Amino acid sequence: MKCARLQPGVWLDRWGSVGFLAWFAGRNLWEKRYRRVTAASTISLLLVIALPLAVAGLVGGLEKRSHEELSRNRLNLCLWVRGGTNVVLTREKIAEVHQALQKTLGAAHLLGVHGFERTGRLNFKKKDGTSWWPAGQTAVWDDPILTDTPGTEGLRSQLEAATEGIVISRSALTELGFTAEERPKLLRVNGSDCRVLAIAQHDESASDELRDRPVLPQRLDYLITERLFLLLLQGNPQYDVVRLKPIPADWQSRRTNLPPGAKKLLKEKNVEISRDPNPDVWSLTQSGTGGWWHANWEEFVDRFAKAMAADKLPAPTESPPMLILPGNDVPPSPLYYSHMGIYTTDLKSLTKAATFCRGANLLFDDEVVRKLDEIGARSREILRSLWVIELLIGAVAGLNLGIIQYLRHRQRMAEIGMLKAMGMSRARLGWLAVVEGGMLWLGGTVLGLVGGCAAGWLIAWAKFGAEGLADGFRPPWIVFICIPLAAGVLSVAASLWGTAEARNTPPSETVHR
Amino acid sequence: MMANKNWIVVDSPILSGAGPSFLGTAAIMLSVRNLSFQYSGNTRKSLEAVTLDLPADTITAVVGLSGAGKTTLLNLLGLLWDGAVEAEHMVYTDASDKVFDYLNRSAHRWDEVRLREFGFVMQSAHMLPHFTCRENIAMPLALQGVPYPERRRRVARLLYAADPSGELHRLRDRLANQVSGGQRQRMAVLRALVHNPRIVFADEPLSNLDPLNAQRTLDLLLRWKTGRLGARYNNGRCLVLVTHDVSLAWRYADRFAILRDGRLVGGEVALHSDLIPGGGESEIRRRMGC
Numbered sequence: 162m163k164c165a166r167l168q169p170g171v172w173l174d175r176w177g178s179v180g181f182l183a184w185f186a187g188r189n190l191w192e193k194r195y196r197r198v199t200a201a202s203t204i205s206l207l208l209v210i211a212l213p214l215a216v217a218g219l220v221g222g223l224e225k226r227s228h229e230e231l232s233r234n235r236l237n238l239c240l241w242v243r244g245g246t247n248v249v250l251t252r253e254k255i256a257e258v259h260q261a262l263q264k265t266l267g268a269a270h271l272l273g274v275h276g277f278e279r280t281g282r283l284n285f286k287k288k289d290g291t292s293w294w295p296a297g298q299t300a301v302w303d304d305p306i307l308t309d310t311p312g313t314e315g316l317r318s319q320l321e322a323a324t325e326g327i328v329i330s331r332s333a334l335t336e337l338g339f340t341a342e343e344r345p346k347l348l349r350v351n352g353s354d355c356r357v358l359a360i361a362q363h364d365e366s367a368s369d370e371l372r373d374r375p376v377l378p379q380r381l382d383y384l385i386t387e388r389l390f391l392l393l394l395q396g397n398p399q400y401d402v403v404r405l406k407p408i409p410a411d412w413q414s415r416r417t418n419l420p421p422g423a424k425k426l427l428k429e430k431n432v433e434i435s436r437d438p439n440p441d442v443w444s445l446t447q448s449g450t451g452g453w454w455h456a457n458w459e460e461f462v463d464r465f466a467k468a469m470a471a472d473k474l475p476a477p478t479e480s481p482p483m484l485i486l487p488g489n490d491v492p493p494s495p496l497y498y499s500h501m502g503i504y505t506t507d508l509k510s511l512t513k514a515a516t517f518c519r520g521a522n523l524l525f526d527d528e529v530v531r532k533l534d535e536i537g538a539r540s541r542e543i544l545r546s547l548w549v550i551e552l553l554i555g556a557v558a559g560l561n562l563g564i565i566q567y568l569r570h571r572q573r574m575a576e577i578g579m580l581k582a583m584g585m586s587r588a589r590l591g592w593l594a595v596v597e598g599g600m601l602w603l604g605g606t607v608l609g610l611v612g613g614c615a616a617g618w619l620i621a622w623a624k625f626g627a628e629g630l631a632d633g634f635r636p637p638w639i640v641f642i643c644i645p646l647a648a649g650v651l652s653v654a655a656s657l658w659g660t661a662e663a664r665n666t667p668p669s670e671t672v673h674r
Numbered sequence: 675m676m677a678n679k680n681w682i683v684v685d686s687p688i689l690s691g692a693g694p695s696f697l698g699t700a701a702i703m704l705s706v707r708n709l710s711f712q713y714s715g716n717t718r719k720s721l722e723a724v725t726l727d728l729p730a731d732t733i734t735a736v737v738g739l740s741g742a743g744k745t746t747l748l749n750l751l752g753l754l755w756d757g758a759v760e761a762e763h764m765v766y767t768d769a770s771d772k773v774f775d776y777l778n779r780s781a782h783r784w785d786e787v788r789l790r791e792f793g794f795v796m797q798s799a800h801m802l803p804h805f806t807c808r809e810n811i812a813m814p815l816a817l818q819g820v821p822y823p824e825r826r827r828r829v830a831r832l833l834y835a836a837d838p839s840g841e842l843h844r845l846r847d848r849l850a851n852q853v854s855g856g857q858r859q860r861m862a863v864l865r866a867l868v869h870n871p872r873i874v875f876a877d878e879p880l881s882n883l884d885p886l887n888a889q890r891t892l893d894l895l896l897r898w899k900t901g902r903l904g905a906r907y908n909n910g911r912c913l914v915l916v917t918h919d920v921s922l923a924w925r926y927a928d929r930f931a932i933l934r935d936g937r938l939v940g941g942e943v944a945l946h947s948d949l950i951p952g953g954g955e956s957e958i959r960r961r962m963g964c
Contacts, residue, residue, distance in 0.1 A: 181816055192804035579800035582754055583814050583865075584789020667756040669749035672796050 182589070186596040189569075198565045199601065205558035206605025209648045210640075211613030212554060216547045217637040218617020222625035223540045551644070559651045562601065566594070566659025577663045578671030590664045591657065598656030602649045610645070703873060703912050704728040704751060707763035711746060720746045721936045726943045728873065730910025733899065734943065735927035737920060738962055742933040744916045745877055750776075751914065752792055752875040753784045766791070769872065769910070789817055793866030793874040795895070797881055799858040801850035807861045808833075808846040814869040832868055835903050836860070836894055856887025863894045867903060874898070877916045896926065920962070924955045932961045 190199045570577060577590065704727070711721040721743045728734055728751075736744045749755045753776070764776035768791060774782050793814075801810045809816075811832070812825040820828075833843040842860060845853050850861065859879065866874055876895060880888035897903045899911050917923055923930060930949065932939040939961040940948075949957045 178819060181819075188804055194804075575798070575800050576802050579794070579796070580802075580813070580817075581785070582752070582788060582794045584785050584787075584792075584817050586783070586785040589817075667754060669754035669756075672754065672794070672800060 178589075182593055182596045183600075186593055186600055189593075190597055190600055195569055198569065202562050202565050202601045203604040203608065205554075205561045206602055206648055206652060207609040207612060209551070209555050209558050209651070210606055210609025210645055211616060213547060213551055213640045213644055214610065214613025214637070215616035215620055216543060217613075217640050218619070218621040219624070220540050220543055221617070221637075222621035223536050223543075555647070555651060558648075559655045562598070562652060563655035563659040566597070566656050567662065568659075570660045570663035574663055574666065574671045578666070578668040581668040582672055587664050590660065594656045594660040594664070595653050597660075598653040599649070601656070602645075602652035605652070606645045606648065609648075610641070613640075701730045701910055702727045702767065703730050703910065704766050705763065706751070706761060709747075709750065709759065709761040709764060711743075711750060711759055713746075719936055721750070723941075724931075724933075724936075724938050725941065726931055726938065728912050728914065729929075730872075730912055731899070732928045733896075733913045733915060733926055734929045734931060735923035736914060736916045736931045736933065737918065737923050737958060738933035739918070739964070742962070743936040744918075744933055746936075747931070747933065748875050748877050748914065748916050752794060752873075753788050754794075789814065790869065791872050793869070793871035795859075795863050795866045795874065795876040795879040797878040799850075799855075799862035801858055801862060801865075803849060803851040805850060806847050807842075807850055807853060807857075810850050811846075811861055811865045811868050813865060818869060829864075829868060832864055832903065836864055836897075856883050856890070859883055859887065859891050860894060863891055867894070867898045872910060873912045873914065875914045875916070878918070879915075880917070880919070880922070892922075892926070920955050920958045924949075924958060930958060932958060934961065934963050 189195070581587075581590070706727070707725050709721055709724040710719055712719040724743075724747065726734075736747055738744050750759055758779070759776065761777060766774045766776065766787065768774070774787060801807075802813070805813075808826070808829050812820075812829045815825040815828060829846070830843070833846060834840070836842055837860075842857065842864075845857060845861075850858060853861070859882070863879065866876075874895065879895070880891055883891060894903065895913055895915075899913050901911075915923065915927060928946065930944040932944060944961075946954075951957075952960065
C-alpha cells in the first residue's frame with residue numbers, strides 16, 4: 162500500500178538507514194553493561210579463526226621440515242606424467258641413472274662393435290642387415306640382452322652387468338594399484354640387486370618379455386625413454402649444481418626432441434640430427450665419419466657439461482623448470498625439486514611391467530621416505546584433529562554468541578518493545594541483529610587473523626627455527642577466506658537466533674513492564 | 675506558575691465552555707465499533723463490545739479499576755498488539771483522509787503508522803540507557819531517516835520550547851540513566867512528541883512521579899495538544915490518557931472512556947456534560963465501581 166504521507170519512509174534513505182543501523186548496533190554492543198559479553202563473543206569468534214591459522218603454522222613448519230629432508234636428498238628431477246607427479250629422483254639417483262645410461266650406451270657401443278646397428282629408438286640390427294630378431298619383429302633394446310641368442314653369450318653377460326634399474330611413473334603405479342605406502346618405497350629402493358630407477362616407455366611385446374624373464378629380479382629392470390635420456394644428458398652429476406637450461410615453451414612444436422644447447426653443441430661436433438619416421442625417435446650421425454655419436458660419448462658429455470657451465474644459466478628459481486605437455490594441467494609444487502623433466506607414455510603398456518615389479522617385492526625401506534611418511538602422517542593427523550576441534554569450537558562459539566545475544570535482548574526487552582512502539586519494524590530489528598553479528602564477526606576476524614598469523618608463525622619459529630621459514634610459503638587460503646566466511650555466517654545466524662524472541666514479541670507485552 | 679496558568683485557562687473545556695459543542699463537529703481520527711478482545715488462555719474477554727471515537731483536538735481519558743481493560747484498549751488502539759482482534763469496525767484516518775483498517779492487518783505497514791502518526795508515553799520512560807537524552811528524544815526522527823543535523827536542530831528547538839529555563843537542554847548530552855526520574859519521564863514525553871504525531875497514547879504517565887514533575891510532564895502533553903510546543907499544528911491532535919487518577923482525568927480530559935470489566939460503562943464515551951449531573955468525579959468513580 163502506498164500512502165502519500167507514508168511514502169518517504171525509512172528505506173528511502175538507504176545509506177542513512179545503513180549508517181543508522183551501524184551506529185545503533187555499535188552503541189548496543191559497546192554499552193557499558195554489555196562490554197564484557199561483547200568481548201567474550203569476539204574472543205569466541207577470534208578462536209574460531211585463529212586456531213586454524215595457528216595450526217597452519219605448525220603444519221607449515223612440518224612441511225618445511227619435510228622440505229629440508231628432501232633438500233638434503235637434493236631432488237633434481239621430477240617426472241611428470243599426465244597431470245601427476247610420478248617420481249622424484251635424488252641427486253644420487255640421478256647419478257646412478259646417468260651412470261646406467263653411460264653403461265647402456267656402452268652396451269650399445271658393444272652391440273655396434275659386435276656388428277649391430279642402431280636403427281632408431283633403441284633397437285638394433287646387425288650391420289650386415291640380418292636381424293637379431295625374427296624377421297619383421299621389432300623389440301626394444303633390452304630384449305637382445307635377455308634373449309638367448311647363439312653366439313652372444315659373452316655379450317649377454319656384459320650387458321647384464323651394464324644394466325640396472327627401472328623407474329615407473331608414480332601415477333602409473335597408482336593406476337596399477339600400488340598403495341600410497343608402497344609407492345615411495347618402490348621408487349626409492351636402493352642397495353638391492355634389482356634397482357628401480359628409470360621410467361619405461363614400454364610396449365606390449367617388451368612387457369611380455371619382462372614378464373617371462375626370471376633373470377629380471379636379479380639383474381635388469383632397465384627401460385628408459387629417449388626424452389628422459391635427453392634430459393639427463395643435460396645434467397652432469399659430477400658437478401655440485403646440476404641445472405637444466407630453461408626449455409622454451411615451443412620446444413615440442415619444434416619437434417626436434419633435443420633440448421636447447423644440445424643442438425648447438427651437436428652442430429659444433431658436426432653431428433647431424435636425423436629423424437626416424439617415428440616422431441619420438443631421433444638419431445645422431447657424425448658428419449664425415451659415419452660413426453655413431455655414442456662412439457664419442459664421453460667426450461660429448463664432457464663438452465656438453467663444460468658448455469653448460471659456461472652458459473651462466475639462470476638460477477633454478479628464475480628458470481621455468483618444466484614443460485607441460487598437452488593434457489597436463491597442474492604441475493607439482495616446485496617445493497620438492499629443483500628441476501623437472503617431462504615424460505609421457507602410454508600407461509597401459511606399463512601394466513605388466515608394474516605387475517612384475519610388484520611381484521618382485523621391491524618394497525625396500527628407505528630412511529628418507531620413512532621420515533617423509535612420518536611427517537606426512539603427522540600433518541594429516543594434526544589436520545584431522547584440527548577440523549574436529551574447529552567444528553567443536555565453532556559450535557561452542559555459535560552457541561555462546563546466540564545465548565549472549567538472547568540474554569542481552571531478553572534484558573532489553575522493554576527497550577526493544579519501546580523501539581517497536583516507536584515504529585522500528587521487525588525487519589529492521591532483524592537487520593540490526595545482522596549488523597551486530599557482523600560487527601562481532603568483523604572484530605573477531607581481524608583479531609583472529611592477526612593473532613592466528615602471529616601464533617602460527619611463532620609456533621613454527623619456535624618448533625622448527627626461523628631459517629627458511631618463509632621459503633615456499635603458501636598462504637592457507639582455505640583458512641584465510643573460507644573459515645572467516647563460515648564464521649561470519651555463524652555469527653549472523655547466531656545473532657538472528659538469539660534476537661528472534663525479542664523481534665517477535667509484540668510491544669504490548671513488554672512496554673508496560 | 676505561568677505554564678500552569680496557561681493550560682488551565684486555555685485547555686479546560688469546562689472553563690472555556692467549548693467542550694461538548696466543539697466536539698460534535700471534530701474530525702474522527704480513530705473509530706471503533708464493538709471491539710472485543712480475549713487473551714489466549716483467559717476465560718473472560720478483556721474487552722467486550724467497546725465502541726468509541728477519538729475526535730481530533732480532544733483529550734480522551736481511559737479510566738477504570740485495575741483489570742478493567744484500560745491498557746488492553748490502549749494496546750489495541752495504539753497498534754501494539756500483533757494478534758487478531760474482533761471488531762465490527764476499527765479504522766484510523768490520517769491527515770490526508772487516508773483510511774487504515776485495523777482489521778486488515780496485512781494491508782498496511784503498521785510500524786510506519788506508529789512511526790509517523792502515533793506517540794507513546796508509558797508508565798516507565800523506557801529510555802535507552804546507553805544513548806544520550808538528545809539521542810533518545812531524536813530516536814523517532816532517526817527511525818524516520820531524518821538526517822542528523824535536522825534531528826539535532828529539531829530536538830534543540832523542542833527542548834527550548836519545552837523548558838525555556840534551559841534545564842532540559844543542559845541535560846541533553848547526559849546518558850538517559852544519568853538524569854532523575856522526573857527529567858527522564860519528561861524526556862520520554864518529548865521523544866513521543868518530537869515527530870509531531872497526531873495521536874499520543876499515554877499509559878499512566880504520571881503515576882511514578884512526584885507532584886511537581888507530574889505537573890511538568892502533563893504540561894508538556896497539554897502544550898503539545900494545543901500546538902504550543904514549537905511544532906507545527908496543522909493536522910489535529912488527540913491525546914489518549916490512560917489513568918486511574920479520576921481527579922486528573924476530570925480536570926483535563928474532554929471525554930471519558932470509563933471501563934468496567936472490559937465494557938464501556940453506558941456503552942459509549944461520556945462527555946463532561948454527561949457526568950456533571952452526577953457530580954463529575956464522583957460520577958466517574960461510581961461508574962467505575964469504586
